[in-house]
Amino acid sequence: MSSFLFLLLCTGIGAIWSANIPPLSKKVLMISMDGFRWDYLDMVPETPHIKQMAGNGVQLKYVNNTFITKTFPTHYAIATGLWEETHGIVGNSMYDPLFNETFRMGNTETKWWNEGEPIWITAKKQNLKTGTYFWPGSEVKIQGMYPDIWKRYNGSVPFRDRVDTVVDWFQNGHVDLATLYFNEPDHTGHLFGPFSDEIKAKVREMDSLLGYLINKLNEAGVLSSLNIILTSDHGMTEVNKTTRIIYLDAYVNPDDIYLIPESGPVANILPKPGRENIVYNDLRGKHSKMTVYRKEDIPEHFHYKNNRRVMPIVAIAADGWMIEYNSSSMGKWDPRGNHGYDNRLLDMRPIFVAQGPNFKDNYKTNSINSVDIYPMLCALLGIQPAPHNGTLDNSAEFLDIPGLVSGGSQKGEITLMALVMAIIRHLSG
Missing domain, CATH: 1.10.287 (Helix Hairpins)
Incomplete structure (x- = not known):
């Protein structure tokens, strides 16, 4: 024997x-650079730090993100591994008929967020320390808990100050998991469009910021033991509110509409009681750049119809077009770039680059879904995931984790x- x-x-x-295969480090830093379109790296070849990160680790062609491709819904899908219809944050603005209230970005009431378990709560429940330097939902008490360290969103905090703080968290053992959020290049993309000189300069600036982060982590002596993920929520496409906009009041009677909590690339429309058929028939087929669905007919691939916060009628604009109720509802906002469109459009897909002891080296592959990031984070942290819509199968090929085999x-x-x-x-x- x-x-x-x-x-x-x-x-x-x-x-x-x-x-x-190295031992599992159980240390993860997840970074989001909002609105970082997947092909910005091709448009802007002067991104040495992101390219070095990819050479040291993993680069996906893009991420298949969730519909709608907006900041709050997609960031929370990344954090929870849930489709938007499941976690309930179905827009940056939305109406809940049970609450008879409208949600806006910045709302931290638990009742809006209690359908999902974000990674910082999953990790904390399993005795890991978590810190969030901004992420949609991270300011909310969920299951009676906050992250161990969290910051109320303040877009004026300099990016390098955010980096310095997060590096300190890891250097001094305050966290095992941290999220780090930047609102660029999204802001610049809205103002100037995805092909502008301004967006190219901003992409180079964000690349330099990543280089600063990597250098600080190395100086702190924690880089080699840290799994770092750089991703985003969505991409960006060109728009023009003068030539590519659809005004709903050209087709519907305003007396038939109760509320449109969010519009733009997608309009959620709540008709007045008894007027749903009239509004639907008034809008259906009336503009070649707008597809109109009854809620129950929304295609299954969107994973978007099974939630009470999705309105009875949903209108989706073609790539680069926008839907507004009327010219006054658009206001003075005059963007050159926008997002929120069909998540199957390449323009809407974001980046994914990662490096660390539990990622393979110089590994390039096609894509994963944004809901697959949550189970991957759980595997990197060595914890059990909460119920989710993703799968570890899609990321297993580029992970070096003890005990993780194909499939x-x-x-x-x-x-x-x-x-x-x-x-x-x-x-x-």
Whole structure:
């Protein structure tokens, strides 16, 4: 029996270590650069720090993000691994018929956010320390908890100050998981469009910021033990409110509309009681750049119809077009770029680059879904995920995690180790 045990230990454990898989670091920094379109790196070749990060780790062609492609809904899908219809944040602005209230960005009332479990709560419940330097939902008490460290959103905080703070968290052992959010290049993309000289300059600036972060982590002595993910919520497309806009009041009677809580690339429309058929028929097929759905007919691939906050009628603009109730509702805002459109459009897809001890080196692959990031984070942290809509299968190919085998299952090598331990217990008994 002892000879068999010796052979098993040599072949089994030796096979595990021969793959050069490092131990699980259980340290993760997730960064979002809002509105960082997937192909900005092709448009702006002068991004040495992001390219170096990709060479040291993993680069996806893009992320398949959730619909609608707006900041709050998609960031919360990343954090929870849930489709928007499941986690309930279905827009930056939305109406809840049960509450008879309208949600705006910045609302931190728990009742709006209690359908999902974000990664900072999952990790904290399993005795890891979490910190959030901004992320939609991170200022909200969820399941009676906040992150161990969190910041109320303040867009005026200099980007390098945010970096310095997060580096300190890791250097002094305050956190195992941190999120770090920047509102660029989204802001510049809205103002000047995705192909402007201004957006190219901003992309170079954000690349320099990443270089500053990497340098600070290295100086702090924590870079080699930290898994770092750089991603985003959505992309950006060109718009023009003069030539590519649809005004709903050209087709519907205002007396038939109760509320339009959010418009733009997508308009959620709540008709007055008894007027739904009239509004739908007034809008359907009236403009070639607008597709109108009854809620129950929204295509399944959007994962968007099974929530009471999705209005009875949803109008979706074609890429680069916008929907508004009338000219006054648009106000003085005159963007050159926008997002929120069909998530199957390449313009809407964001970046994903990662490096660290548990990512493969210089590994390029196609894509994962934004809801797949949550189970990947759980695997990197060594914790059990809450129920989610993603899968670890899609990221398993580029992870170096002990016990993680193809298909995203840990069963194979864990079973081997369990057998070894059972034999050891048998012999010692």
